Amino acid sequence: MRRFEIPVRPLVQSGVAVSIGLLVGALFMVIFGYDPIRAYYSLFMGAFGSIPDFVETMAFATPLMLTAITFAIGVKTGLFNIGAEGQMYLGAIGAVAVGGAITLPAGLHVAAATIFAMLLGAIWSLPAAFLKIRMGVHEVVSTIMFNWIAFHFAIYLAIYYLAEPGRAERTLPALPSAQYPRLMEEATLTAVIFVVLAFCIGVYILLWGTRVGYELRLAGTNPDAARYAGVSSWRMVLLSFVIGGFAAGLAGASQIIGRPPAWSLYATLGNVITLGFDGIGVALIGRNHPIGGILAAIFYGGLAHGGRYMEYDVGVSSELVRAINGLIVIALALPEIIAIIRRRLKR
Amino acid sequence: MRLRGKRIVGFLLALVIIVILGYGIEWAGLGVVGLVETGLLAMTPLALAAVGECINQKSGVVNIGLEGILLITAVTGVRGAELFRDGYFGLLTGLLTGAAIGFLFGIVSVYGRADQVVAGMGINIFALGFVPYLLMAIWAFPGIHIFPPELKVHPMYTPIGQLNAVTILAIIVSILAHVLLHKTLLGLRIKAAGEKPEAVDVAGVRVDRIRILTSTIGGALCGFGGAFLSLAWFGGMVKEISAGRGFIALACVVFAGLEPLLALAAALIFGFAEGFAFSVAVTPEIKRVMPGAFYFVNMIPYITTLMVVTVAIGRRRFPSASGKPYTRE
Numbered sequence: 001m002r003r004f005e006i007p008v009r010p011l012v013q014s015g016v017a018v019s020i021g022l023l024v025g026a027l028f029m030v031i032f033g034y035d036p037i038r039a040y041y042s043l044f045m046g047a048f049g050s051i052p053d054f055v056e057t058m059a060f061a062t063p064l065m066l067t068a069i070t071f072a073i074g075v076k077t078g079l080f081n082i083g084a085e086g087q088m089y090l091g092a093i094g095a096v097a098v099g100g101a102i103t104l105p106a107g108l109h110v111a112a113a114t115i116f117a118m119l120l121g122a123i124w125s126l127p128a129a130f131l132k133i134r135m136g137v138h139e140v141v142s143t144i145m146f147n148w149i150a151f152h153f154a155i156y157l158a159i160y161y162l163a164e165p166g167r168a169e170r171t172l173p174a175l176p177s178a179q180y181p182r183l184m185e186e187a188t189l190t191a192v193i194f195v196v197l198a199f200c201i202g203v204y205i206l207l208w209g210t211r212v213g214y215e216l217r218l219a220g221t222n223p224d225a226a227r228y229a230g231v232s233s234w235r236m237v238l239l240s241f242v243i244g245g246f247a248a249g250l251a252g253a254s255q256i257i258g259r260p261p262a263w264s265l266y267a268t269l270g271n272v273i274t275l276g277f278d279g280i281g282v283a284l285i286g287r288n289h290p291i292g293g294i295l296a297a298i299f300y301g302g303l304a305h306g307g308r309y310m311e312y313d314v315g316v317s318s319e320l321v322r323a324i325n326g327l328i329v330i331a332l333a334l335p336e337i338i339a340i341i342r343r344r345l346k347r
Numbered sequence: 348m349r350l351r352g353k354r355i356v357g358f359l360l361a362l363v364i365i366v367i368l369g370y371g372i373e374w375a376g377l378g379v380v381g382l383v384e385t386g387l388l389a390m391t392p393l394a395l396a397a398v399g400e401c402i403n404q405k406s407g408v409v410n411i412g413l414e415g416i417l418l419i420t421a422v423t424g425v426r427g428a429e430l431f432r433d434g435y436f437g438l439l440t441g442l443l444t445g446a447a448i449g450f451l452f453g454i455v456s457v458y459g460r461a462d463q464v465v466a467g468m469g470i471n472i473f474a475l476g477f478v479p480y481l482l483m484a485i486w487a488f489p490g491i492h493i494f495p496p497e498l499k500v501h502p503m504y505t506p507i508g509q510l511n512a513v514t515i516l517a518i519i520v521s522i523l524a525h526v527l528l529h530k531t532l533l534g535l536r537i538k539a540a541g542e543k544p545e546a547v548d549v550a551g552v553r554v555d556r557i558r559i560l561t562s563t564i565g566g567a568l569c570g571f572g573g574a575f576l577s578l579a580w581f582g583g584m585v586k587e588i589s590a591g592r593g594f595i596a597l598a599c600v601v602f603a604g605l606e607p608l609l610a611l612a613a614a615l616i617f618g619f620a621e622g623f624a625f626s627v628a629v630t631p632e633i634k635r636v637m638p639g640a641f642y643f644v645n646m647i648p649y650i651t652t653l654m655v656v657t658v659a660i661g662r663r664r665f666p667s668a669s670g671k672p673y674t675r676e
Contacts, residue, residue: 028477028480032484032485034484080464080468082468131653131657135657137653137656137657138601140411140464140594140597141594141597141598141601141652141656142653142656144591144594145591145594145595145598145649145650145652145653146649146653147591148590148591148646148649149646149649149650152642152643152645152646153642153646155642156639156642156643159639160638160639274475277471277472277475278472280468280472281469281472284465316480317479317480317482317483317484317489319476319477319478319479319480319483320476320477320480321476322472322473322475322476322477322479323473323474323475323476323477323480324476325472325473325476326415326469326470326471326472326473326474326475326476326477327469327473328469329465329466329468329469329472329473330455330466330469330470330473331469332465332469333455333459333462333463333465333466333469334455334459334466
C-alpha cells in the first residue's frame with residue numbers, strides 16, 4: 001500500500017464547497033426572516049457541544065457511512081448507482097424479519113440478522129446490475145425505479161407480515177438477543193458502529209490493497225485499459241453493485257437492530273427514509289473515498305442531529321440541512337471553482 | 348434496421364399493456380373515460396419535462412435534476428398562485444422558477460465546467476430538503492399544503508370528458524420543439540453544439556450561449572410541469588409530490604433518443620400506466636377483494652418504466668459531446 005499522505009487539495013475543495021453550502025443556507029434563512037447566526041450556533045453546539053451530543057452525532061453518522069460507500073464504490077467503478085435508498089429499505093426489512101420475528105441464541109441472533117439484512121440489500125441491487133450488464137439500461141433510471149418499488153414493497157411487508165400486534169404504526173421490535181448493545185445511556189449509539197467502521201475499512205483495503213480492487217478502479221478510471229488488461233467489465237459492474245448492496249443493507253439493519261429506542265421499522269419507513277439519498281451527498285463530500293466518507297458522514301451526522309436543536313431553538317425547519325447538503329454537492333461539482341476565485345482575486 | 352424493429356416492438360408491447368389495463372379497468376368497474384382523463388393529466392408534466400430535457404441534451408447539457416425542479420416549482424407555483432390570486436399566474440411562476448434553475452444550471456455546467464450529472468443530482472438532493480423547508484417557512488405546516496380551490500387550474504369540460512388546456516399546450520410544445528430542432532437554423536446550431544462544439548465555434552456562434560439558452564428552456568418547461576402537478580392535478584402540495592416523475596421523464600428522453608415527438612409518445616405510455624395505478628388505487632372494490640393490492644398497484648408506473656426502457660433502449664446514439672464542457676482552444 002502507498003505511503004499515507006494528507007490529501008490537501010481534496011480537503012480544501014470539500015472545505016470550500018461546505019462553506020458555500022452553509023453560506024447559501026444562511027441566505028435562505030435570512031430571506032424567510034430567521035437569524036442564521038443563532039441558528040448555526042445552536043446547530044453546531046447541539047451537534048458537537050457535549051460528549052453525549054457528539055456520540056449522538058456518531059449515531060446519525062453510522063448509516064450514512066454505509067450509504068456513502070454504495071454510491072462511492074459505484075463511482076470508483078464508473079457507475080452512478082443511486083439505489084442505496086431501496087436496498088437500505090430491504091436491509092431494514094431483513095433485520096426486522098430475523099431480529100424481530102425469529103428467536104435464536106444471543107450472539108448468533110445479532111450476526112444472523114445483520115447478515116440477512118446485508119444479503120437482502122445485495123439481492124435488491126441485482127436486477128439493476130442485470131439490466132445494466134445485459135440490456136444497457138442506465139443505472140440512474142433503473143435504480144430510482146427500484147427504489148420506489150422497494151418503498152411500496154417494504155411498506156407492504158411491514159404492514160401485512162411484520163407489524164407489531166396492537167401497534168399498527170411500526171413493525172415487531174428486534175428481540176433483546178438481536179440488539180447491538182448501547183454504548184452510552186444518554187445517546188442512541190450502539191456497538192453496530194464498530195461493524196460499520198470495520199466494513200468501511202474493509203472496502204478501503206479491498207479497493208487499494210487487492211488485485212480485485214485494482215481491477216474495479218481500473219474499470220472506472222480507464223475502461224479501455226481495463227478491457228485490454230483482460231478485466232471482465234460485467235464482473236466488475238456486478239461486484240460493485242453487490243458490495244454497494246451489502247453496504248446499504250447493513251445501513252438499513254443499523255437503524256433497526258442498532259438504534260434505540262424503537263428497535264423497529266416505522267410503517268411509513270419514517271426512521272430510515274432519505275438515508276440513502278443523504279449518502280450520495282456524503283460520498284461526494286468525502287470525495288468518494290471510504291475513509292473520507294467516514295469523516296463526511298460525521299459532518300453530516302452533526303448537521304442532522306444539530307438540526308433538531310436548530311429547529312427547537314430558532315424555529316428553522318431541520319430539513320434545511322438536507323438542502324444545504326444538496327448545495328454542497330452542486331458546489332462540489334465545480335472542479336475549477338477555486339481556480340476561478342483565485343483568477344478573479346489576482347485581477 | 349434493428350433499432351426501428353426494437354422501437355416497434357416497444358410500442359406494440361406498450362399498446363398490449365394499455366389494452367390489458369383497459370380491460371382490467373372495465374372489470375373493476377372504473378370506466379375508460381376516467382382512465383383517459385387521469386392518463387392525460389399524468390402525461391402532461393412528464394411530456395413537458397421530457398421535451399425540455401430533449402432540447403437541452405441535444406445541445407450537450409445533461410440535466411438529471413428534473414425531479415428536483417418538479418418539486419421546487421410545484422411549491423413556487425402554488426405560492427405564485429396565492430400571491431397573484433390566479434392559478435394561471437401560478438403556472439407562470441413555476442415556469443419562471445424552472446427557467447431560473449435551468450439558467451443557473453447552464454451557467455454552472457458551461458462556465459464552472461461542472462460534472463453535470465453530479466450537479467444535477469445536487470439539485471435533486473437540494474430539493475428534497477428545500478421543499479419541506481419552504482413548506483414550513485411559508486405556511487408553517489409540515490409536509491403538506493392545500494390551497495384555496497378557486498386557485499386550481501380547472502379543466503375544460505368537453506363532450507368526451509375533462510381535458511386540461513395545459514395538456515393541449517404540452518402537445519403543441521412537443522410539436523414546436525420538433526420543428527425547432529429539425530427545421531430551423533437555431534435547431535441546427537443546438538444539435539451541432541451537442542455533436543461538434545468546435546464546428547459551431549468556428550462558424551462564429553457562441554457554444555456557451557446556445558447551451559445556456561437550451562438549459563433555460565429545459566428548466567422552464569420542467570418548471571411548467573411542476574406547477575401543473577400541484578395547481579392543476581393534485582390541488583395541493585405534498586413534499587413527495589414528484590414521486591420519481593423526474594426520473595420517469597428522463598426515461599422518456601432515453602426511450603425517445605432525444606426526439607421530442609417520441610418523448611411525447613413515451614410520456615403518454617407512462618402517463619397511462621400512472622393513470623391506471625391512480626384509478627385502481629382509489630377503487631374501493633379492489634381494496635375490499637385484496638387489501639394489500641394497493642401497494643403493488645402503486646408500483647405499476649415504475650415497473651412499466653423499467654419494462655419499456657429495457658425493451659426500447661437498443662443502441663441509442665446520443666450527441667458525442669453530451670455532458671462534456673466545451674473549452675475554446
